[in-house]
Amino acid sequence: MEMHEVIRQRRGELGLSQADLAARVGVDRRQIRRYEAGETHPTLPAAKSIASALGITLDELAGDETHRIDLSGDWSACWQSWKDGVESIRPQQVRMTQRGDTVELVAASRGAPLEGGGYLWRGEVKIVDNEALIGWYVADESAVRSKGSLYFSLHPHGLHATGRWVGLSYDGPIVSGWAALARTEDEAITLIDGLRGGDE
Numbered sequence: 756m757e758m759h760e761v762i763r764q765r766r767g768e769l770g771l772s773q774a775d776l777a778a779r780v781g782v783d784r785r786q787i788r789r790y791e792a793g794e795t796h797p798t799l800p801a802a803k804s805i806a807s808a809l810g811i812t813l814d815e816l817a818g819d820e821t822h823r824i825d826l827s828g829d830w831s832a833c834w835q836s837w838k839d840g841v842e843s844i845r846p847q848q849v850r851m852t853q854r855g856d857t858v859e860l861v862a863a864s865r866g867a868p869l870e871g872g873g874y875l876w877r878g879e880v881k882i883v884d885n886e887a888l889i890g891w892y893v894a895d896e897s898a899v900r901s902k903g904s905l906y907f908s909l910h911p912h913g914l915h916a917t918g919r920w921v922g923l924s925y926d927g928p929i930v931s932g933w934a935a936l937a938r939t940e941d942e943a944i945t946l947i948d949g950l951r952g953g954d955e
Contacts, residue, residue, distance in 0.1 A: 756818045759793035765809040766791075779808035810854030824885050824913035827853040829863070833943035835932035835951060837924055838872035844947055845873060846940045856882045860892070874899040885909065888916055888936075903929075907936060914938070917946050 756764070766776050773791070777784040781804060789795045790805070797805055806816040815823075832849045835842065847866030852859045860878045867873030880890030888907040894900065903922015910916065915938070921931040935946035 757793065758796060758816060758818055759791050761811075761816055761818055762787070762805060762809070763791040765811060769809065776805070776808060780804040806855075812855055823856070824882065824909070825853060826851050826858050826882070826913055828938075830936050830938060831940040831943040832860075832862075832866075833935045833937075833940075833947040834866070834920065835934070835947060836872065837930060837932070843867065843872065844944065844951075846943055847873070848940075849936070851936075853882075858882065858888065858890075860890075862895070869896070869898070874901065876901065878905060880905055880907070882909070885911075885913075888918070892920065892922070905934065907934065915942060915946060917950060 762776075766773070771779075773787045774784045777787045780787070780801065782801060786795075786801075790797055796802075802813060802816055806813050809816070828851060830849045830851050831846055833844060833846045836845055837843065845866035848863040850861045850863050852861075858880050860880065862875045862877065865873030865875060875895040876892050877895050878890055878892030880888040883889055886909055888905065888909055890905050891903065892905055893902040900923050903920055905918065905920050907916035907918035916936040918934050919931055920934045922929065924930045933947055933950040935943045935950065937943040937946055
């Protein structure tokens with residue numbers, strides 16, 4: 756696929772008008788029209804801005820075929836956690852939005868009532884070589900101090916991910932626990948059960 760086709764197709768997928776893309780890139784709308792018509796190619800700084808605005812890499816903008824896993828959508832997460840020193844396994848719904856190699860995660864449910872240690876959070880991970888997710892999380896509720904880092908090993912086809920979190924727990928001390936991401940809650944729980952089996 757040629758660069759002008761990539762720009763036009765990706766802009767359409769994101770629901771952006773030429774004026775929207777031009778505003779994000781910092782160029783005149785007519786320049787975006789010229790790029791999409793194949794009349795001219797963007798300079799390197801403009802290409803970097805276009806790729807960023809479209810949530811793709813420069814290689815993808817240039818038309819190189821990539822084999823990036825798409826993780827966008829509704830997922831189930833399951834966490835091994837503690838409250839008052841008691842272990843709990845908490846499944847919860849998570850919305851994942853991918854832009855290039857960056858995935859934003861936003862908890863859509865608490866997994867437990869706030870007084871039981873559940874809370875809403877958000878985070879971000881980078882996809883590394885389609886094999887790992889590395890990033891951070893932070894509580895979205897002011898009464899909760901939890902924040903920390905995430906590491907997941909990614910299934911080769913992006914079907915699920917397993918790993919660990921480490922950070923401030925609801926109780927305050929730095930702790931770590933197993934974590935799983937899957938398309939269904941049952942699968943996420945099964946993955947956590949398998950990880951916990953190695954602890955015993």
